[in-house]
């Protein structure tokens with residue numbers, strides 16, 4: 423069997439103990455065995471979400487938890503604001519449009535960071551009470567300042583997509599007053615795909631409208647979770663895995679995880695720049711989740727990714743929508759270390775050379791190690 427390397431920003435590699443937990447015998451979801459795991463995972467989710475609020479856990483991909491927000495918070499024709507600066511912002515727009523909301527979009531160029539005061543003014547001008555945005559838009563590598571966005575939108579309900587950022591970069595749900603946070607199991611939480619979560623505090627639950635989703639009905643799911651008696655059959659094995667993964671994350675500590683992501687971002691940027699490539703994602707420490715890189719002159723990024731996968735067993739992520747073929751993305755979310763980054767940049771260097779690109783050879787890996795070792799501010 424050929425060795426495979428997964429360097430994508432989701433799904434991400436999973437520690438062996440997490441995989442092993444998923445291979446335990448199936449337990450019944452209404453039995454005492456599962457209730458113990460369920461209670462543990464829900465408590466650990468609150469710790470990672472940095473909230474006292476209920477974190478509702480769904481068997482779904484991250485998009486399921488995203489869709490649960492307009493389904494529970496809005497009625498048709500309700501006016502909402504969506505801040506979009508990448509493909510996941512476009513997803514909020516598509517979801518809200520499918521729910522027949524009166525959608526007011528604030529669009530930025532892909533790769534730009536939203537300006538919080540501009541968002542605040544636009545929300546006031548439109549008179550919206552609900553705002554959807556991304557923390558990390560994984561399509562570009564941009565991490566937005568959701569603390570400042572919340573401040574700027576005041577008492578409008580802010581719904582933040584933190585699917586790729588939760589556990590990778592600081593997100594203080596309660597301290598920053600973020601009303602609703604959405605995440606998923608398969609990114610920085612180091613678990614397999616298949617689970618989605620949403621934190622919903624009492625003051626938001628008090629405002630829900632009759633749910634337009636049966637499965638994702640927040641009140642039904644909260645009532646069931648309160649009794650540790652899931653509303654529907656959950657993915658028990660994946661929940662076991664997530665419980666172990668969250669335990670590893672909390673044991674290491676969130677500050678250590680954030681510091682590692684920041685250093686891995688630095689290492690990746692230093693590596694790709696050292697071989698002469700141009701970054702698409704920001705060239706600063708905010709870009710700690712995923713690094714997006716422009717393909718060099720004459721090289722199609724998708725062809726590079728095919729070559730990496732077929733020739734070397736290395737999987738990176740492509741550009742999405744209009745960035746298809748133009749950029750590629752290296753994830754450093756979750757269970758990544760400096761050797762993964764060294765392997766990723768070495769593989770890019772080798773493949774580009776094999777494809778005939780004119781790049782600097784031999785500089786990327788030392789540059790990555792050097793940047794990783796540099797002390798971080800306050801460390």
Ligand SMILES: *Cc1c(COP(=O)(O)O)cnc(C)c1O
Nearest residue numbers: 483484485510558560585586606
């Ligand atoms: C991965 C991701 C999602 C969810 O995608 P699913 O495929 O539904 O799990 C949503 N938002 C962002 C920013 C993501 O990175």
